[in-house]
Amino acid sequence: MELILIFLQKAIAQGICILFGASGEIITEKSGNLNLGIPGIMYMGGIGGLMGAFFYEQSTAEPVGLVGLLISMLATLLISALGGLIFSFLTVSLRANQNVVGLALTTFGIGFGNFFGGSISKLAGGVGQISVAVTADAYRAKIPGLSQIPVVGDLLFSYGFLTYLSVAIAILLTFLLKRTRKGLNLRAVGESPATADAAGISVAAYKYVSTVAGAAVAGLGGLYFVMEYLGGTWTNNGFGDRGWLAIALVILSIWNPARAIWGSFLFGGLYILYIYLPGLTRATQELCGMLPYVVTIVVLIFTSRRNNLESQPPASLGEAYFREDR
Amino acid sequence: MAEETTQTAGGPFFRVVKRSGISTPRAWLIRLAAVCCGLIVCALIIVAITKQNPLSVYAGIIDGAVGTNRRLWVTIRESLVLLIIAVGLTPAFKMRFWNIGAEGQVLMGGMAAAALMIYLGNTMPNWLLLMLILLASMAAGMIWGLMPAVFKACYGTNETLFTLMLNYVAIQIVNFCIVFWENPSGSNTVGIINSSTSKGWLPELFGLTYGWNVVIVMAVTLLMYIYMKHSKQGYEISVVGESQNTAKYVGINIKKVIIRTMMISGAICGLAGAIIVSGGSHTISTSTGGGRGFTAIIVAWMSKFNPLVMLLVSAFLVFMQKGAIQIASQYGLNENASDIITGILLFFLIGSEFFINYKLELRGTKRGTK
Numbered sequence: 179m180e181l182i183l184i185f186l187q188k189a190i191a192q193g194i195c196i197l198f199g200a201s202g203e204i205i206t207e208k209s210g211n212l213n214l215g216i217p218g219i220m221y222m223g224g225i226g227g228l229m230g231a232f233f234y235e236q237s238t239a240e241p242v243g244l245v246g247l248l249i250s251m252l253a254t255l256l257i258s259a260l261g262g263l264i265f266s267f268l269t270v271s272l273r274a275n276q277n278v279v280g281l282a283l284t285t286f287g288i289g290f291g292n293f294f295g296g297s298i299s300k301l302a303g304g305v306g307q308i309s310v311a312v313t314a315d316a317y318r319a320k321i322p323g324l325s326q327i328p329v330v331g332d333l334l335f336s337y338g339f340l341t342y343l344s345v346a347i348a349i350l351l352t353f354l355l356k357r358t359r360k361g362l363n364l365r366a367v368g369e370s371p372a373t374a375d376a377a378g379i380s381v382a383a384y385k386y387v388s389t390v391a392g393a394a395v396a397g398l399g400g401l402y403f404v405m406e407y408l409g410g411t412w413t414n415n416g417f418g419d420r421g422w423l424a425i426a427l428v429i430l431s432i433w434n435p436a437r438a439i440w441g442s443f444l445f446g447g448l449y450i451l452y453i454y455l456p457g458l459t460r461a462t463q464e465l466c467g468m469l470p471y472v473v474t475i476v477v478l479i480f481t482s483r484r485n486n487l488e489s490q491p492p493a494s495l496g497e498a499y500f501r502e503d504r
Numbered sequence: 505m506a507e508e509t510t511q512t513a514g515g516p517f518f519r520v521v522k523r524s525g526i527s528t529p530r531a532w533l534i535r536l537a538a539v540c541c542g543l544i545v546c547a548l549i550i551v552a553i554t555k556q557n558p559l560s561v562y563a564g565i566i567d568g569a570v571g572t573n574r575r576l577w578v579t580i581r582e583s584l585v586l587l588i589i590a591v592g593l594t595p596a597f598k599m600r601f602w603n604i605g606a607e608g609q610v611l612m613g614g615m616a617a618a619a620l621m622i623y624l625g626n627t628m629p630n631w632l633l634l635m636l637i638l639l640a641s642m643a644a645g646m647i648w649g650l651m652p653a654v655f656k657a658c659y660g661t662n663e664t665l666f667t668l669m670l671n672y673v674a675i676q677i678v679n680f681c682i683v684f685w686e687n688p689s690g691s692n693t694v695g696i697i698n699s700s701t702s703k704g705w706l707p708e709l710f711g712l713t714y715g716w717n718v719v720i721v722m723a724v725t726l727l728m729y730i731y732m733k734h735s736k737q738g739y740e741i742s743v744v745g746e747s748q749n750t751a752k753y754v755g756i757n758i759k760k761v762i763i764r765t766m767m768i769s770g771a772i773c774g775l776a777g778a779i780i781v782s783g784g785s786h787t788i789s790t791s792t793g794g795g796r797g798f799t800a801i802i803v804a805w806m807s808k809f810n811p812l813v814m815l816l817v818s819a820f821l822v823f824m825q826k827g828a829i830q831i832a833s834q835y836g837l838n839e840n841a842s843d844i845i846t847g848i849l850l851f852f853l854i855g856s857e858f859f860i861n862y863k864l865e866l867r868g869t870k871r872g873t874k
Contacts, residue, residue: 212664214604264851272858277602277664278805281798282850289843296838414840419672429665461683468676471669478669482661491662496602502522 183332185447185454190341191407193446195220195417197344198399199424200431200438201351206262206392207428208355209385210368210494211269214280216396217421218287219261223397224404225291226250226257228412229298231313231405243316250313251401258397261287262390270385273498284421291400295412314410317402338406340398345439347395352436364388368492371499381499399424423449426474432481432489445470518864531860538856539820542849549844554835561831568830569823579819579826581714581784584721585776586818589800591721591728592772594809595765596649597801598732599745601656603766605667606773607797608674609648611790613641613777615678618788621697621781622685637778645774646767648674653766657759671797675790682789696786705782717783724772725811732809741765773797799846806853817853821846 199220206213213219230253235241265283268274298308317338324335355361366374367384375381403417404410427445431438452458452466481489547558554561570576589606596603603609617637624633648670655661687695732738744751744761751758780792799821807813828842 214668268851268855272855273862274854274857275805277604278802279851279854281604282802282847282854285795285798285843285850286847289840289847292840293838293844296840300836414838419675422668422672425665426669429662459683461680464676464679464683467679468673471672471676475666475669475673478666479655479659479661482655482659496664500520500522 181454183329185450186333187336188450189447190337190443191446192449193442193444194337194341194344195399195403195407195420196424196427196445197348197438197442198402199396199421200427200442201344201348201435202392202394202396202399203425203428204392204431204433204435204438205351205355205364205388205395207433207495208364208368208492209388210371210492210497210499211266211385211389212276212280212496213262213265213283213389213392214277214425215261215265215283215287216280216393216424217419218284218290219258219393219396220287220400220403220421220424221291221417222261222287222400223254223258223394224400224417225294225298225412226397227254227401228308228310228404228410229253229294231310231410232298232308235310235312241312243312243319246310246313247316250310250405251398254397254401255394258400259390259394261397262393263386265393266386266389269498270382270389273500276496276498288415291412291417292414296414308412310405310410314405314408317405318409340402340406344398344402347398348435348439351395352434355435365492368494371494372501375499375501385499396421396424423470426470429474429481429491430477432477433491444473448473518866520862521865522862523860526860534859535853535856538852539849542852545852546845546848549848550831550841553837554831556835564831564834565824565827568828568834569826571830575826577714579822581717582826583815583819583822584714584717585780585784586796586800586803586822587815588721588724588776588779589773589796590804590807590814590818591725591811592645592769592776593800593804594728594769594814595732595738595741596769597745597804598809599741599762599765601653601762601766601769602664603649603652603667603769604664604801605648605652605670605770605797606800607793607795608667608671609645609770609773610777610780610793610797611671611674611678612644612648613774614781614788614792615674615681615777616640616644616774617778617781618685618694618697619681621786625697625701634782637782638775641774641778641781642771643774645777646771649766649770649773650763653763656766657762671793678788678790678792685788693789694787697788705786714783717779720775720779720783724775725815728772729811737761737764802850802854806857821849824849 199216203213203216206216227250231246231250234246234249261283265279268279269276295308317340319338321335324331327335355365363374363379364384366377367379367381371381374384399420400417403420404412408416423445427438427441430445431441448469449467451469452463455466458466543562547561550556550561551558568575569579589610592609593603593606617640620633620637620640624636652661652663652666652670655666656663682692682694685694686692732741740751740756740761743754743756744758748758751761777792781788785792800818803814803817803821807817824845825842828845829839831837832839832841
């Protein structure tokens with residue numbers, strides 16, 4: 179029982195950064211932009227927040243957690259939005275191929291994160307690892323009172339606020355996509371930009387806004403990882419392939435952020451399952467590690483086989499739109 | 505398109521017009537300008553971080569990439585690897601099949617090569633072993649390319665996402681094998697395979713350590729060029745890529761073309777894995793691909809599948825990477841600086857394609873006149 183509880187807690191903790199990434203990528207993809215730069219953007223968001231908190235904590239003798247929290251969050255949003263802006267500028271304004279730009283952005287973003295993560299404290303004249311304990315504690319603060327309840331408190335209320343924010347964002351985005359005029363327009367842009375254009379919707383504006391906003395949301399996943407998961411420090415490549423898992427989760431959730439919530443917990447569980455399954459050898463642990471990807475492939479095959487209109491990727495996904503190209 | 509209108513005041517400041525064609529020198533001038541802009545931006549960033557004279561920084565890059573004979577050959581070897589992966593991706597991309605899975609196909613090929621080196625290292629003459637290694641790695645890469653192709657052909661499964669996921673399955677398979685192959689045990693790395701016997705290593709050719717790498721990669725590149733330009737199958741690939749409806753109309757079996765092309769694409773990427781393992785690192789790890797499967801996608805696409813351009817772009821990117829690693833160690837930075845520099849250069853190169861395909865006309869200029 180104890181073990182299952184810990185497993186569930188850890189699975190949720192693993193799932194949150196994937197959920198942020200997937201939510202961001204879903205609204206991006208709904209506009210027809212397949213942003214493969216998300217893994218890089220999540221690195222950029224993570225290091226951006228860490229650097230914001232780092233410079234703040236360096237500059238004052240008595241850092242306040244809440245101020246560090248706000249500064250780092252703002253830094254994350256700005257830097258990851260910048261990543262989205264680079265992507266939109268190259269693919270929407272300059273009509274470059276989305277896959278190519280996305281992969282370049284991932285190369286850039288991972289390098290950006292590892293470079294500054296590895297050398298920021300050195301560049302700032304310090305020694306050793308970067309560490310922002312005060313800000314990280316603010317991120318890790320649990321809900322007082324509720325988290326004391328046995329079992330339920332551990333399972334539901336033992337996380338920092340970013341966890342609840344990620345779920346709230348996912349639900350909000352689903353509402354936005356399904357229930358509002360703007361969401362309808364956005365889906366129209368992703369399904370058939372020419373039709374949307376003819377109906378007077380600004381295709382470029384929708385693509386820009388959704389991609390930049392999506393990148394900012396995804397960046398929060400990186401922030402969650404460095405602050406709540408790692409406790410305010412950086413390990414090179416520590417974020418690993420979670421960014422790609424986020425893209426996988428987009429498929430698993432069939433482009434629906436609300437469905438990505440339980441999907442992210444499932445992925446989080448699969449991601450760490452090998453630690454908790456009894457009787458695994460080192461070799462079978464590694465095989466267990468491929469589960470999230472295999473599950474995604476199976477889902478991908480089934481959705482394409484069922485050929486159900488509701489569960490397809492946006493029709494113009496990955497294609498640039500130029501009004502005169504028809 | 506042909507209407508001769510003057511944009512009235514109050515309209516957008518400029519408009520975008522598709523070029524009907526551009527002379528080759530002009531296109532290259534634009535690309536060159538983009539590279540220069542990229543290098544200037546990189547220099548600014550490097551200077552901001554290291555506070556050194558940018559010229560000495562670039563001297564450091566040149567020194568790091570080609571400064572010594574050994575460095576020069578490593579740069580050549582890495583460029584060749586990038587080139588052969590890009591060549592492997594070419595037919596798939598020409599068919600508009602987004603094979604993002606080169607990384608996994610390279611890993612599977614490399615793994616097959618490593619497996620044969622380990623298990624058959626002492627049972628047969630080296631030439632036979634090498635033949636087997638090349639064949640096995642091609643087969644392994646082929647299988648990895650075949651899976652998404654079959655599902656794409658039969659059910660229309662999205663190949664970008666499918667191939668992407670297979671990369672990580674391949675990484676886990678390599679991790680799985682490392683458990684059995686690790687040497688010394690407990691190190692979680694395979695170490696140099698057959699370091700005493702050199703079995704399964706590509707031998708020297710004409711006194712050059714990487715002579716065979718050059719020969720194999722050049723041969724594959726040349727064959728691929730001929731295949732794409734002068735064979736019926738190559739023509740079918742470009743028809744399917746341009747328009748599936750046309751292909752259907754002229755009686756091309758699209759499924760067959762997709763599957764066949766991806767088998768070729770995967771096989772060449774697998775071969776690249778063997779060249780990395782047998783002809784370079786002599787070991788296998790999850791970083792055997794080293795992101796080159798992704799970089800090669802950019803190389804192939806930017807070169808418009810022209811083999812000569814591909815060689816140039818690969819060499820340039822590897823040159824900058826190796827150089828950046830050198831300056832990073834010179835100034836005590838970490839070596840990921842090279843990824844930032846590569847990324848920035850790629851952004852500029854990718855962006856420059858726009859100015860080759862389109863031109864901006866300022867408000868008030870007449871359309872249709874030159």
